[in-house]
Amino acid sequence: MEKENKAITSRDVDFAKWYTDVVKNAHLADYSSVKGCIVIEPNGYALWEKMQEILDKEFKKLGHVNCQMPLLIPENLLKKETELVNGFAPEVAWVTEGGNKKLEERLCIRPTSETLFCDYYHQHVKSHRDLPKLYNQWCNVLRWEKETRPFLRSREFLWQEGHTIHATSEEAEAETKQMMDVYYRFHHDILAIPSIQGKKTEKEKFSGAEYTLTNEDLMYNGVTLQMGTSHYFGQKFTKAYDVKYTTKENKEDYPYQTSWGITTRMIGALIMVHSDDYGLVLPPKIAPKQVVLIPIGKDAREPLELAQKLQKELVANNITTYIDDSDKSPGYKFAESEVNGIPIRIEIGKRDLEQNKLIFVRRDTREKIEVAKDIDVVKYTKGLLDTIQKEMYERAKKRRDQLTFEAHNLEDMERILNTQPGFIHAMWCGDEACEEKIKEIKGCKSRCILEDEKAIDEKCVCCGEKAKHHVVWGIQY
Amino acid sequence: MEKENKAITSRDVDFAKWYTDVVKNAHLADYSSVKGCIVIEPNGYALWEKMQEILDKEFKKLGHVNCQMPLLIPENLLKKETELVNGFAPEVAWVTEGGNKKLEERLCIRPTSETLFCDYYHQHVKSHRDLPKLYNQWCNVLRWEKETRPFLRSREFLWQEGHTIHATSEEAEAETKQMMDVYYRFHHDILAIPSIQGKKTEKEKFSGAEYTLTNEDLMYNGVTLQMGTSHYFGQKFTKAYDVKYTTKENKEDYPYQTSWGITTRMIGALIMVHSDDYGLVLPPKIAPKQVVLIPIGKDAREPLELAQKLQKELVANNITTYIDDSDKSPGYKFAESEVNGIPIRIEIGKRDLEQNKLIFVRRDTREKIEVAKDIDVVKYTKGLLDTIQKEMYERAKKRRDQLTFEAHNLEDMERILNTQPGFIHAMWCGDEACEEKIKEIKGCKSRCILEDEKAIDEKCVCCGEKAKHHVVWGIQY
Numbered sequence: 023m024e025k026e027n028k029a030i031t032s033r034d035v036d037f038a039k040w041y042t043d044v045v046k047n048a049h050l051a052d053y054s055s056v057k058g059c060i061v062i063e064p065n066g067y068a069l070w071e072k073m074q075e076i077l078d079k080e081f082k083k084l085g086h087v088n089c090q091m092p093l094l095i096p097e098n099l100l101k102k103e104t105e106l107v108n109g110f111a112p113e114v115a116w117v118t119e120g121g122n123k124k125l126e127e128r129l130c131i132r133p134t135s136e137t138l139f140c141d142y143y144h145q146h147v148k149s150h151r152d153l154p155k156l157y158n159q160w161c162n163v164l165r166w167e168k169e170t171r172p173f174l175r176s177r178e179f180l181w182q183e184g185h186t187i188h189a190t191s192e193e194a195e196a197e198t199k200q201m202m203d204v205y206y207r208f209h210h211d212i213l214a215i216p217s218i219q220g221k222k223t224e225k226e227k228f229s230g231a232e233y234t235l236t237n238e239d240l241m242y243n244g245v246t247l248q249m250g251t252s253h254y255f256g257q258k259f260t261k262a263y264d265v266k267y268t269t270k271e272n273k274e275d276y277p278y279q280t281s282w283g284i285t286t287r288m289i290g291a292l293i294m295v296h297s298d299d300y301g302l303v304l305p306p307k308i309a310p311k312q313v314v315l316i317p318i319g320k321d322a323r324e325p326l327e328l329a330q331k332l333q334k335e336l337v338a339n340n341i342t343t344y345i346d347d348s349d350k351s352p353g354y355k356f357a358e359s360e361v362n363g364i365p366i367r368i369e370i371g372k373r374d375l376e377q378n379k380l381i382f383v384r385r386d387t388r389e390k391i392e393v394a395k396d397i398d399v400v401k402y403t404k405g406l407l408d409t410i411q412k413e414m415y416e417r418a419k420k421r422r423d424q425l426t427f428e429a430h431n432l433e434d435m436e437r438i439l440n441t442q443p444g445f446i447h448a449m450w451c452g453d454e455a456c457e458e459k460i461k462e463i464k465g466c467k468s469r470c471i472l473e474d475e476k477a478i479d480e481k482c483v484c485c486g487e488k489a490k491h492h493v494v495w496g497i498q499y
Numbered sequence: 500m501e502k503e504n505k506a507i508t509s510r511d512v513d514f515a516k517w518y519t520d521v522v523k524n525a526h527l528a529d530y531s532s533v534k535g536c537i538v539i540e541p542n543g544y545a546l547w548e549k550m551q552e553i554l555d556k557e558f559k560k561l562g563h564v565n566c567q568m569p570l571l572i573p574e575n576l577l578k579k580e581t582e583l584v585n586g587f588a589p590e591v592a593w594v595t596e597g598g599n600k601k602l603e604e605r606l607c608i609r610p611t612s613e614t615l616f617c618d619y620y621h622q623h624v625k626s627h628r629d630l631p632k633l634y635n636q637w638c639n640v641l642r643w644e645k646e647t648r649p650f651l652r653s654r655e656f657l658w659q660e661g662h663t664i665h666a667t668s669e670e671a672e673a674e675t676k677q678m679m680d681v682y683y684r685f686h687h688d689i690l691a692i693p694s695i696q697g698k699k700t701e702k703e704k705f706s707g708a709e710y711t712l713t714n715e716d717l718m719y720n721g722v723t724l725q726m727g728t729s730h731y732f733g734q735k736f737t738k739a740y741d742v743k744y745t746t747k748e749n750k751e752d753y754p755y756q757t758s759w760g761i762t763t764r765m766i767g768a769l770i771m772v773h774s775d776d777y778g779l780v781l782p783p784k785i786a787p788k789q790v791v792l793i794p795i796g797k798d799a800r801e802p803l804e805l806a807q808k809l810q811k812e813l814v815a816n817n818i819t820t821y822i823d824d825s826d827k828s829p830g831y832k833f834a835e836s837e838v839n840g841i842p843i844r845i846e847i848g849k850r851d852l853e854q855n856k857l858i859f860v861r862r863d864t865r866e867k868i869e870v871a872k873d874i875d876v877v878k879y880t881k882g883l884l885d886t887i888q889k890e891m892y893e894r895a896k897k898r899r900d901q902l903t904f905e906a907h908n909l910e911d912m913e914r915i916l917n918t919q920p921g922f923i924h925a926m927w928c929g930d931e932a933c934e935e936k937i938k939e940i941k942g943c944k945s946r947c948i949l950e951d952e953k954a955i956d957e958k959c960v961c962c963g964e965k966a967k968h969h970v971v972w973g974i975q976y
Contacts, residue, residue: 059571062567067567087541090538090547092531092538094655099532112598116595118593122589131608141531168598
């Protein structure tokens, strides 16, 4: 085994530094002159484009259409729904001057767009014939965070926000569940992240929602990450924004609303779940580039010609492939393809060819595989990509399971959180006071209520009173 | 001929009102509660997505990669390049409060991102090996306009901004020209808009650019629209932002820079060039939906089954097709497909089928074409889409040519501008005073200098001194 990438701090030595080293060395993002905001560099943006491509297709298949609301929200409009404004007021940025003049009314940069969609529904939803409306937008939002970290938490981030409005609560609740399932499947099938899903507690739900469903990831170090939420609003917002429609029975009623979103934070999750001391490791299904071909041997024609031939064949079979025939040394190219997380590297050396060999290198395991040069390279590559995808998921699941614990009392909780945090299963009475008390241990919070999971105790992990919910707890980013 | 769409003012009666009626009735955009900002509705956004898809592919083919700079620019950073800040200062919006606190330094919402890219280059361009960098970003920008009009001019708009940096002026100038050609071809081949291209005068160029190339469209009413510009910056910005690199010869030098952009304004151009009193008319190559199938006859199985069969075949041949089998009346469906600009409508009536007929209706000419039901529908539709694309371009070109004039003196200019404005060709001495004087006639401005076109006079149209440039003039949106 070669030595690890020297530019990257070891994951086991300093996880936080390792993370930012990977972000920087894989050219995913860089800090900017704007405090708390990042530059998403081409490698990072290509990942986001790939995520958008897959999710957007899924959303559209389910009948959603894309649109675009304004970036700015007048203070007056934001204030109509009290819970929402209370939730977001401390973390918005205000535009107070425009065109060299002080504005009469402050405008906030959207932290989320429920208010704007409600304002639009107010104009456009009048009859049952106007329902449902299934909207989505891809955009930037801003939240004035104090502590920031590339992708995981930054003042500006990119996301999609779905907003739908329905005639019945049943339809709206089904939508809320359906979109959570889309996020869950995307995590498991594409990102190879074995997330869990459940319902947020009252304390942790989205300001203004009736309830929030959430998808929760576990990072390699045992810290949890909320990654994708889906909210059911009932009629809360439609009442606050006076969105009324005429039913089939010619009565007036308020429709039911949902929203759901997922962000560039997923890039952070990909790093913290899969990557290693050599840089980024990407599941093949989300990798913008899946294969790199490296011809070796200066002035040797055969390696380059074979690389060109293989590239054509692989690309024709929808495997994204590029050739690195730059004048860097082979060792440099190998390291670069590793730090960038290219799932498969095919080394085509003059001497290997003479011995009828090609070298395949898996990024995830760094295993070198010698194959005969006349094998069906497309078929072999496809198979290897599938294997990598599957094994990355299994490894992440094994790690998640290793870091999944049960706590039966506060001492258990403390012990776990002080030694090795993770997903902590424990029963809860439903009282916010117990959540507050548990939070005192290293800021541990309820991640989600598992509604269909059976009880592991009869009593609340904190107060010992009768337990109501099976909850997963953890320390969060 | 049926009567025109009653919700839409006639184009010949009130062009401005006609325009907003089309925007509204085709559900492209709506006004929002945020002054000067619009909601881009699904039909409008689908057009933008189609434009993005085609252009993005083109950009990437030429080696560009996408990235994302922050939304906000610190005042201090913006001020480094004097010309740019002077050009944009009157029209930016300032964030002065964030997270309930007054900020120490104002942040402006990006009106364009040259400063942010320069700040990034300053960190990342050190050696000739780092050059060229070919970046692009798709994002929103904000300019505090006083007079706004959906798509044509609004405070927030969506665009792409390409930013590249090169070792030599030759490379950078070639890039400037190349990207202008991409815009020009996109207009002619995809949007069916017979634009012209040329160089902006000193007075009209982008603040801070050495020169600006521009693509100019002519609207149906003879008003011109700047639609796509490409700037060559030379070393102006790299010097202002101290972007230095080591050349191959191990010397220090400043690299050369370009930027180029095109916006959602193109949607406005599509309307004003092609649409009519029945609503939107779209060239097939940019239409998000190219064909609508309308089965007619309640409880009749055959029309719907045939529609489903044809949809499958058309979609399999990459023709975007949908069926309208809602419970609206056929007349309503026809009008709706017209106002939305679906290029081809196929009416499948029970009685027509009995007579072995299908009805094709072209949106552009509203011509009804009876065809035998057993023709090769895919082949026929493909051919008809091509014909529509071609004829729409030819009609727009004919209109452009009708509204293209020559002026040999100021009296000509005045007469043309007072009767029917358009593209006005006239010679110019190069003196800004003459531009100012011509502007006094109805705000007429130079659109672009045609560098390769031959002179039509020896003297300047305004002052009568020796002419230097063949310029196209016009009234602008």
